[in-house]
Amino acid sequence: MMQNKEHLISRSVAGITVSAIKDMAMRSAGIKGVASLTWGLPSFQTPAFIRQAVAEVLDTDPDIGKYTLPDGLPELRRLVAEKHLQETGIEVDPDKQVMIHAGNMQGLSTLIRVITDPGDEIIVTDPGFASHFHQVHLYRGTPVCWPMDESLGWKLDVDALAGLITARTKAIILVTPSNPTGTIFTETELRAIGRIALDHDLLILLDDPYSKFTYGNKDRFFNLASVPELADNIAYCFTFSKAYAMSGWRLSYTILPEFLKCEVLKVHDARIICAPRISQVAGIAALAGGTAHLKEFEDILARRRDLICRRLDSVPHLFEYVEPEGAYYVFPRLLVKHESSYDFAIELLAKAKVAVTPGSAFGPSGEHHVRMAYCVEEDVINTAFDRIEALYPCGR
Numbered sequence: 001m002m003q004n005k006e007h008l009i010s011r012s013v014a015g016i017t018v019s020a021i022k023d024m025a026m027r028s029a030g031i032k033g034v035a036s037l038t039w040g041l042p043s044f045q046t047p048a049f050i051r052q053a054v055a056e057v058l059d060t061d062p063d064i065g066k067y068t069l070p071d072g073l074p075e076l077r078r079l080v081a082e083k084h085l086q087e088t089g090i091e092v093d094p095d096k097q098v099m100i101h102a103g104n105m106q107g108l109s110t111l112i113r114v115i116t117d118p119g120d121e122i123i124v125t126d127p128g129f130a131s132h133f134h135q136v137h138l139y140r141g142t143p144v145c146w147p148m149d150e151s152l153g154w155k156l157d158v159d160a161l162a163g164l165i166t167a168r169t170k171a172i173i174l175v176t177p178s179n180p181t182g183t184i185f186t187e188t189e190l191r192a193i194g195r196i197a198l199d200h201d202l203l204i205l206l207d208d209p210y211s212k213f214t215y216g217n218k219d220r221f222f223n224l225a226s227v228p229e230l231a232d233n234i235a236y237c238f239t240f241s242k243a244y245a246m247s248g249w250r251l252s253y254t255i256l257p258e259f260l261k262c263e264v265l266k267v268h269d270a271r272i273i274c275a276p277r278i279s280q281v282a283g284i285a286a287l288a289g290g291t292a293h294l295k296e297f298e299d300i301l302a303r304r305r306d307l308i309c310r311r312l313d314s315v316p317h318l319f320e321y322v323e324p325e326g327a328y329y330v331f332p333r334l335l336v337k338h339e340s341s342y343d344f345a346i347e348l349l350a351k352a353k354v355a356v357t358p359g360s361a362f363g364p365s366g367e368h369h370v371r372m373a374y375c376v377e378e379d380v381i382n383t384a385f386d387r388i389e390a391l392y393p394c395g396r
């Protein structure tokens, strides 16, 4: 009989579970023929110009197998600063304000570790990205839920924000377009959030995987990192995972106020020393190579978004949903009889070989919803819905 080893595990780790997104992905990986809408893993291959540049460097650069400086290759940081200037109009110092990370998950986890003492509070949208909740819990902080209003298209209630702030509040995490709802927060909302953050001297952690996927809503997107007054109160985190189809390379960057980069360096070095050099070289190729591939990615994703919305429209007895404005998720409410979104997801996987993520993973407001990722091939979307329709025929 296995001895109980619970006493060896820290309470903060024992107190969380593996993210439901990865849990469903792992459960479904062993199921032959599964149609998976569970993980936001784009079907795209890393663009050829990036892969080719890396292949060349592998043969020619004698340093390719070596560590880089903890904050990343100087050339990559320089290109990042250039990109940031182009996108936001804000000039940053590549040495003092740019950090290269192994993905936004690692960058944010580091930032949250840097700012959180046990009992500190971090405001997260509800629904919000499942892993943000976990990261705050891991450092014995408290995620404070800021509900979004589904009846108003998953809008944020900016007037409610100040009421959530206490003496323990350290930061607000924002993702726009949102994962899991696809909502793009408006400039007015974001500027108001920025003012509140300044009034209370809080940090805004802006997690940006999806700003390149806004389809016909480009005009609605606003990057809060472009507000000069917020420079000392914002950490902007951009990942190559989605916009460059580089999720497996594990590469991202953060733009930080100087006082924060000094602290981030300590945690980053203690954990991983540096992001993998080969991925940083890929990042240099990505930023030097331009964004022509993005149009193709977006066109394909726009077609998949139309398809999934059409398929949802054809099963109004099962789901009710807000049309997503950006990113590549839709977050329908379950109308079919169920106990919890988790039970529904498990039943759907077992009976129909369709994987979705239970909405409860994204906060209390996510219960009775599921998240569907439409970054997969059209075939997968169609197979998933054919099976859902067969399992829950109209009138059942």
Ligand SMILES: Cc1ncc(COP(=O)(O)O)c(C=O)c1O
Binding pocket: 040, 102, 103, 104, 105, 106, 129, 175, 179, 207, 209, 239, 240, 241, 247, 251, 252
């Ligand atoms: C909101 C959000 N943040 C971070 C990540 C992870 O990003 P990365 O691959 O850069 O760690 C994801 C991935 O789905 C995400 O949706």
